[in-house]
Amino acid sequence: MTERVAKSTVPGGDYLEMYKLLHEERVSLAEEARKLEMAAITAVAALYAWLATHNVHGAPWYIAVPLVILGAFRAIVLGERILFIKEYLKLIEQKALQGEFEFQGYENYFSENTQYKWYMHLRYTVAIIWIVLLCVTIIAPRFLAE
Numbered sequence: 220m221t222e223r224v225a226k227s228t229v230p231g232g233d234y235l236e237m238y239k240l241l242h243e244e245r246v247s248l249a250e251e252a253r254k255l256e257m258a259a260i261t262a263v264a265a266l267y268a269w270l271a272t273h274n275v276h277g278a279p280w281y282i283a284v285p286l287v288i289l290g291a292f293r294a295i296v297l298g299e300r301i302l303f304i305k306e307y308l309k310l311i312e313q314k315a316l317q318g319e320f321e322f323q324g325y326e327n328y329f330s331e332n333t334q335y336k337w338y339m340h341l342r343y344t345v346a347i348i349w350i351v352l353l354c355v356t357i358i359a360p361r362f363l364a365e
Contacts, residue, residue, distance in 0.1 A: 234315040238308060245304045252297045256348050259290040263356060267363060280360030287356050291349040298342045 263283045270280055305326060312324025323331070 234311050238311050238315070241304050241308055241311075245301055245308070248297050248301050248304075252294055252301070252345060255290055255294055255297070256345070259287060259352060262286065263352065267359065271363060280363060281356070283356040284353070287349070287353050291353065294345050294349055298345055302342065 263286070266283055267280075309324070309326045309330065312327050316322075316324055322328075
């Protein structure tokens with residue numbers, strides 16, 4: 220374990236390799252966030268279908284609420300990690316491309332030139348999905364549990 224840690228440090232030179240690894244991690248985290256959304260939506264739909272087909276009434280219809288809250292919390296953690304990596308990638312671009320090229324790195328360019336910043340950020344689209352899903356799990360049982 221100690222050897223692996225010593226070999227994995229990138230103190231001053233290999234910014235490109237570190238950039239690639241962090242970019243891959245960010246893409247992987249975004250995929251995980253989307254899979255989490257789909258899993259939560261599927262789980263809520265399956266739960267409601269089961270409850271409806273087994274004539275269940277009352278409190279069991281609200282079982283999905285804490286599940287959605289836990290899923291939303293996980294999505295927040297993933298989103299914060301993605302944004303943290305984005306900021307660090309911008310820093311790597313600034314340091315690695317400083318004085319060598321006349322152009323910016325993609326992360327810096329995207330951050331400065333995105334016209335619809337409110338729409339492009341992952342955190343807003345994720346928040347909308349989780350808020351809607353939470354509202355559905357709170358409101359739908361009032362109509363479906365009858």
